[in-house]
Amino acid sequence: MYLVPDDEELAIASAAAEYLADAMPIDRLHAANPADLKDDVRNALGDMGWYALALPEADGGSGLSAIEHALFFREVGRQCGPVEVMAQCLAAMTVADADLRAQITSGAVGVSLAIVDGDSLRLLGSPAARYALQVTRNEACLLDLQGAQVSAKSSLDLALSMAVVPAGCPVVATRAGDHVWMMGQLATAAQLVGISEASLEQIVEYAKVRETFGKKIGSWQAVRHPCADMAVRLEAARSQLWYAATAIKEGSLDAGVHLDAAKHQANVAALANTDSNIQLHGGIGVTDEHHAHLYMKHSLVLAKLFGGRREILARLLHAELED
Amino acid sequence: MDLQYSEQDREFRAKARAWLSANVPAEARPAHGHASATFDRDWQRKLYDHGWAGVSWPKEFGGLGLSGLQQVLWYEELARARAPHYINTTYVAMMHAGPTLIARGTDEQKAFHLPRILSGESLWCQGFSEPNAGSDLASLKTRGVVDGDDIVVTGAKMWTTDAQHGDYQELLIRTDPDSQRHKGLTWVICDMKTPGIDIKPIRTMLGDEHINTVFYDEVRIPIANVVGEIGQGWSTALATLSFERGLGFIGDQLELYERVGRAVDLAGKLRFDDGTLAIDDSAIAQKLASLKSDAMAIRAMTLADIAETDRTGQPGPKGSMMKLLVTNTHKALSEVVGEMMGWDFLEFNGDRSAHPWTYDFLWSWIFSISGGTNEIQRENIADRVLSLPRAR
Ligand SMILES: Cc1cc2nc3c(=O)[nH]c(=O)nc-3n(C[C@H](O)[C@H](O)[C@H](O)COP(=O)(O)OP(=O)(O)OC[C@H]3O[C@@H](n4cnc5c(N)ncnc54)[C@H](O)[C@@H]3O)c2cc1C
Numbered sequence: 001m002y003l004v005p006d007d008e009e010l011a012i013a014s015a016a017a018e019y020l021a022d023a024m025p026i027d028r029l030h031a032a033n034p035a036d037l038k039d040d041v042r043n044a045l046g047d048m049g050w051y052a053l054a055l056p057e058a059d060g061g062s063g064l065s066a067i068e069h070a071l072f073f074r075e076v077g078r079q080c081g082p083v084e085v086m087a088q089c090l091a092a093m094t095v096a097d098a099d100l101r102a103q104i105t106s107g108a109v110g111v112s113l114a115i116v117d118g119d120s121l122r123l124l125g126s127p128a129a130r131y132a133l134q135v136t137r138n139e140a141c142l143l144d145l146q147g148a149q150v151s152a153k154s155s156l157d158l159a160l161s162m163a164v165v166p167a168g169c170p171v172v173a174t175r176a177g178d179h180v181w182m183m184g185q186l187a188t189a190a191q192l193v194g195i196s197e198a199s200l201e202q203i204v205e206y207a208k209v210r211e212t213f214g215k216k217i218g219s220w221q222a223v224r225h226p227c228a229d230m231a232v233r234l235e236a237a238r239s240q241l242w243y244a245a246t247a248i249k250e251g252s253l254d255a256g257v258h259l260d261a262a263k264h265q266a267n268v269a270a271l272a273n274t275d276s277n278i279q280l281h282g283g284i285g286v287t288d289e290h291h292a293h294l295y296m297k298h299s300l301v302l303a304k305l306f307g308g309r310r311e312i313l314a315r316l317l318h319a320e321l322e323d
Numbered sequence: 324m325d326l327q328y329s330e331q332d333r334e335f336r337a338k339a340r341a342w343l344s345a346n347v348p349a350e351a352r353p354a355h356g357h358a359s360a361t362f363d364r365d366w367q368r369k370l371y372d373h374g375w376a377g378v379s380w381p382k383e384f385g386g387l388g389l390s391g392l393q394q395v396l397w398y399e400e401l402a403r404a405r406a407p408h409y410i411n412t413t414y415v416a417m418m419h420a421g422p423t424l425i426a427r428g429t430d431e432q433k434a435f436h437l438p439r440i441l442s443g444e445s446l447w448c449q450g451f452s453e454p455n456a457g458s459d460l461a462s463l464k465t466r467g468v469v470d471g472d473d474i475v476v477t478g479a480k481m482w483t484t485d486a487q488h489g490d491y492q493e494l495l496i497r498t499d500p501d502s503q504r505h506k507g508l509t510w511v512i513c514d515m516k517t518p519g520i521d522i523k524p525i526r527t528m529l530g531d532e533h534i535n536t537v538f539y540d541e542v543r544i545p546i547a548n549v550v551g552e553i554g555q556g557w558s559t560a561l562a563t564l565s566f567e568r569g570l571g572f573i574g575d576q577l578e579l580y581e582r583v584g585r586a587v588d589l590a591g592k593l594r595f596d597d598g599t600l601a602i603d604d605s606a607i608a609q610k611l612a613s614l615k616s617d618a619m620a621i622r623a624m625t626l627a628d629i630a631e632t633d634r635t636g637q638p639g640p641k642g643s644m645m646k647l648l649v650t651n652t653h654k655a656l657s658e659v660v661g662e663m664m665g666w667d668f669l670e671f672n673g674d675r676s677a678h679p680w681t682y683d684f685l686w687s688w689i690f691s692i693s694g695g696t697n698e699i700q701r702e703n704i705a706d707r708v709l710s711l712p713r714a715r
Binding site: 003004006208216220221225228231238239245249261262265268313316319321 | 328392602616623624644647700701704709710711
């Protein structure tokens with residue numbers, strides 16, 4: 001039993017951190033038209049093999065586990081990475097046809113995420129995406145968007161385009177079972193943990209330099225104590241994320257329960273930490289040029305994906321753990 | 324990362340479970356007084372006689388020398404078996420006096436005290452806080468004057484848990500009258516039967532008398548009882564506090580999950596006046612489910628902390644984070660249960676076993692004040708985890 005990343009796992013995480021800070025830095029969200037995964041970045045990520053990290057080697061992947069998947073998406077979260085990075089990754093797990101899978105893992109075609117919304121589907125991601133991935137707890141389906149009636153919607157989250165499309169797009173691939181759902185839930189929880197961490201780091205840095213009343217604000221307890229609370233929430237969410245990722249890797253029967261707990265902890269930590277980060281920055285915290293609102297807006301989207309609060313709590317109440 | 328238990332771990336769990344299920348006392352622990360201390364001594368003696376005393380103590384001092392993970396298993400099994408709670412009159416002796424002596428005591432001190440602690444023969448209490456020195460412990464004033472082979476102690480300690488049952492005390496005093504703050508303090512073993520000690524109980528809002536003010540009037544303590552060196556007591560005291568704040572509450576961390584389970588069971592039985600079951604109330608159901616995830620995360624945090632400690636060889640500053648999270652979760656759980664129990668929750672006569680949820684509700688404040696308040700834990704986190712500019 002060893003519940004913190006070991007050296008090899010840390011090496012993957014730091015490689016991902018370095019790569020993503022360069023390929024999709026959060027600063028991009030302050031430039032014009034920042035939403036979505038741009039074609040060149042999508043291709044570059046594909047070339048580096050990031051979409052195929054947790055895909056079996058026999059399917060052209062790196063054959064790594066849910067743990068590396070979680071470590072990678074934590075870094076995606078820190079940069080408020082586009083939702084398509086996850087859609088692309090999960091689509092590769094859904095498709096059995098080797099050619100189509102290779103197109104997806106290489107980034108040659110784009111995949112957005114589709115969520116049932118009343119009679120229609122809500123699309124999250126680039127309008128240029130050729131496919132959309134719809135994932136439930138029982139099944140994942142890849143839909144063909146070619147020729148579909150897509151109506152664009154405005155998006156609070158600057159990292160994301162939103163649109164709706166009538167239901168009934170042709171299905172090009174399906175995968176039964178909960179594997180894709182679990183990897184999606186793990187990836188969203190991990191991104192939220194990344195955001196919780198980045199928010200805490202950002203305010204701690206600021207608290208060390210900003211002065212009021214002749215002292216650094218980080219020496220005022222009204223700043224120190226909410227920062228301590230942020231750290232505690234983060235630590236709980238991060239530890240539970242490690243637990244869930246490891247339980248999936250090891251095929252524990254109760255992995256789904258640990259994953260639900262991880263997603264709930266991550267939802268709570270990200271929403272609270274992004275809130276505190278804005279508040280403790282004072283006026284600068286509500287400006288457009290600052291990152292603080294980007295984290296908050298992106299968390300609101302991720303907190304709804306792969307298990308929002310009500311759905312998860314309803315399941316957790318009577319869930320049983322193994323010994 | 325991995326979650327696999329070794330063969331040895333699994334065997335250990337099975338052995339502990341079997342022993343506990345056959346040996347956990349059937350009768351409830353008496354709520355108060357001499358009878359409660361006798362109950363605790365007897366249970367400790369039983370653990371000792373069967374080779375289960377001192378799970379965290381090194382083998383060479385009579386403990387089990389268990390790894391962090393096996394300690395987790397032990398406390399999980401204690402919670403599952405509903406064994407007598409480990410936070411009782413033996414707590415100070417087992418969880419911090421013993422470990423402090425092991426780390427800093429002389430050979431004579433170890434040889435005399437450690438077996439007595441393990442077997443439940445001697446109970447200890449902690450005399451650190453004073454009327455004007457709680458959070459600001461280094462401002463303590465109780466004075467010790469070296470006179471021949473003795474230190475003569477005069478002053479008062481406050482909030483001393485179980486002083487009335489204690490055979491010995493971890494006593495922190497100022498031996499250099501001109502010293503400031505943490506310099507000039509000394510940590511001594513005080514025999515509670517020494518002449519000049521007067522113990523006055525303080526009744527708590529739980530209706531019990533487990534904390535006390537202890538007065539010292541020229542109490543003579545042999546210099547041989549100094550742990551660490553004269554004038555170096557702060558360093559010994561920090562060692563004591565690190566045991567208390569490290570894995571000192573590990574049992575509570577792990578027991579929470581069981582308690583949430585009990586609350587969910589209760590919610591499935593209790594009906595409100597309008598006939599609805601508490602569990603069908605969505606606000607209550609959501610709170611309970613959310614607390615269940617908190618309890619799971621606290622366990623994961625405990626396991627992650629143990630893994631990190633194994634790697635770095637020393638406990639990190641996570642103790643404060645866990646204490647804060649556990650105390651807050653305890654309080655929140657009591658509040659939901661209080662809401663669903665209605666008027667029954669307001670029936671209380673100070674008896675823990677007759678009114679467990681109400682007792683725990685009141686206890687939740689003690690938990691968030693004693694051993695360092697939640698505010699002080701936040702200060703520790705700000706300093707030691709986040710390296711924020713110092714407030715003090
Ligand atoms: C039931 C119980 C049992 C106890 N058992 C023992 C025992 O066995 N042995 C022993 O030695 N002690 C014991 N204590 C004492 C306990 O450690 C102290 O009560 C505790 O450390 C707080 O100190 P205080 O009561 O003097 O509060 P104070 O230090 O007076 O604090 C008052 C309030 O101010 C806040 N505060 C103080 N300083 C700061 C700061 N720098 N920043 C932010 N907030 C601050 C505190 O959090 C608190 O809310 C026990 C206490 C209780 C209630």
